[in-house]
Amino acid sequence: MHEMGIAMQIVEIATASIPADAGRIKVERVNIKAGRLTAIVPSSLRFCFEVVARDTPLAGAELVIKEIPVVARCRECRREWTIEGPTFVCEQCQSGAIELLSGRELDIESIEIVDEDQ
């Protein structure tokens, strides 16, 4: 259960991303992308985010988690494919020498804000 620590990092980075001269704003959404190999449980992360965001400029914001598929490339036959199950072996030549092109992301992409002064 490390979602709480991750939620705290998200709140910290997202809060620092609000322009200093933004005026009265409401953060509507925080968009993150999470690779499917990353060890987070989206519902736990959303719950922790909601708790951590209270009493911050992010209070009430929605955490939108975009899941990124695990994409592998075989170093032997160069085939690229999306790994769906827990098998990290080339589906074409059975080689175990593969590299992961995606699936380990845990990035904040953007925040969406509404200017309440407008």
Added chain:
Amino acid sequence: MLIEGFKTAVCRHHHEFHGPGHHHPKGSVAAETQRAGTREIKVVRRVLDANDRMAEQNRKLFKDRNVFVLNLMSSPGSGKTTTLEKSLAYLMPQISTAIIVGDICSTNDADRLATTGVPVVQVNTDEFGGDCHLAAHVIERAAAAIDLDAVDLLIVENVGNLVCPAEFDIGEDARAVILSVTEGEDKPIKYPLMFRECDAALLNKIDLLPYLDYDLDLAVGNIRQIHPGMPIFEVSAKTEAGLTPWVEWLRQNVRRKLSTD
């Protein structure tokens, strides 16, 4: 990460909010797009950026001091501490070793390991909110209590957990996971990240195999399916069966680091 090209676009788009000479907080704003009533501010940063940067600092420190660092992980009760106790007897005195041991609370493991005579630092994560893993800043503090110049090998016994520790870089050179034969053959498939991220796996408690319906070949096959080519050591920390190849793997890694640094 700040993309300067995008920053210009932000300013042009929302000039009404900015006075002359304004600037955004470092590393935050890269671009914005507008849609009805809301504007999107690009951030593009790794969530664990702060941990990763601290881990890189640790890695540089360990490189400067010629210390090979192993991050040892497993579920609770799989035998990390016993494996370490027994391995130390093989490693010492040729390889000077120190240990950082992480638990949510108690100093039981440190007390056990201290009897081997090596420097041991116990970290209790209840001080850091009861974390289920060791983060890079915790290792930085613990390492400060060790005379790194007198150490060739630093082993970090992580908090017992097959999920979270795999996510956190602590500045280590290599990672090893212990799976005991009382845990079920399918664990590598249930916790693929851990087995993908590690450089070696130990299958512990093989002395119990005669008493269990455990399919060792299936467990090994599952590890290979997740991480083909990773060395797998079948050991019994209790009887010390199979410990020699594992310790030799560690020795080679330490030697390689000492010769390249």
